[in-house]
Amino acid sequence: MSWIVSLPCTRAEAEALNDDMSALDALVQAPVVVTHELNEDRDEWQVDAYVDDKPGAELLETLVSLVASAKGKKPKVEELPEEDWVTLSQQGLEPVQAGRFFVHTSSYADRVPAGSTSFLIDASQAFGTGGHDTTAGCLAMLDQLKHAGANPRNIADIGTGTGLLAFAAMALWPRAKTIASDIDPASIFVTRDNAGINGVPLGRGGGGLALAVAPGTNHPSIKHRAPYDLVIANILAGPLITLAPDIAAVTAPGGHAILAGLIARQMEPVLAAYRAQGFRLAARSGSAEWPCLLLIKRHRYGWRRKERAYHRASPSDASFGSW
Incomplete structure (x- = not known):
């Protein structure tokens, strides 16, 4: 019983x-x-x-x-x-259509729309079945990023929950290296199970999904694989702000970060934390109450920077080195 x-x-x-x-x-x-x-x-x-x-x-x-x-x-x-x-x-969990993605439970397995990219994510103790506005907003943002021509080759999903967002990114960019992490070991077990259910390959090379139990980006595998062209973090506003320096440290210049899990009134404090780390806001989607933010990490040039601009002013030019 x-x-x-x-x-x-x-x-x-x-x-x-x-x-x-x-x-x-x-x-x-x-x-x-x-x-x-x-x-x-x-x-x-x-x-x-x-x-x-x-x-x-x-x-x-x-x-x-x-x-x-x-x-x-x-x-x-x-x-x-x-x-x-x-x-x-799961009877109260309706399927979610977000861009090309259709996320459903077992109850709707026979109602997948033709032409959609579908994932079966049953209810569990891990967050991220697709039904919440934050998860749906991230799915839509990933779809928009693909339509815009982005082609990330190295992806990290920080705070993966059920693994759904990592699976969606892999469906869009199947040759990319992808790692999914969560502070909760139960989430990684759930993600592994969901990967098997949805035919998502596990592995550390291109086209495979690596898994790690980690608080934020604090794991040898996450740091070793950095920098990332795309970082996804659908967590909460407080951890997003705390993790801003760490996420910046593992994001490649010109790389994208998708942030969600915040409510509208928390957007400016979150943005301020990431602007201080060299990001700019590129797009916003999601619902009015639960925004999803797409950020781009700016390139930094100059003689004190790790990157150099070519065919431009010399390092001694006093006007050079801003971003």
Whole structure:
């Protein structure tokens, strides 16, 4: 038997849960969590937590503590019959079409549109099934980057979650070397499983996906493979700001960085952190509330720089060396 714990919530609370489930993941009885909308007009949402055993007090108390609007309400606890509870948990997860990409769960495996690049990503404890605006925005941005003629040969997906964005990048640029990392070991196990399900080859050479458990870019494999033509980081605003110097250090001059996981009011602080590291904003997509940013790392020339410009002013020219 399996169990489901349900609690009403608002959209903001549902999105906050989707962005950071660390409090629930830290529990001994860690659940698979799905949020879905009940009534768009009245901002009525629901969070469902699925577990194998009868929910304990710690899980119930933690769940209530994460949903402020449900203060004083008792979670609904139900025992499920002998069914595939993972499939049940995905019934509220609609497929997502973002550019050429179609991301779906097993429930929609027979409804893939012709001509689309599809990925089957089932619900798990890792973030990034494609349903959240941040993930969908990144998929659309990758598609736009391909249409613009970009051809990265070395790609890093920092904070990969389910591996989806790394898979999408590999579908667009199949000869590129790609590495996906996450601070959570469970995410790397999920990514490995999803790679097998979607026919994504693992490996360290061109066309293969390398995996690493790492906080940010702090891993020998990530540093050894740098610099990257494309870095993807769909995480949260705080870690994005903290990681700005590290991401800049592994991004090649002229390379792209796709940043997401921030809300609109956090965009300027995030941009300021990356501008200070030599990036400029090239494009913005995603929803109004959840922007996705495309940055380009500027080339730096001059006698104190590692790069040199040719057929231009000499290093002694006092007007030279800006960027």
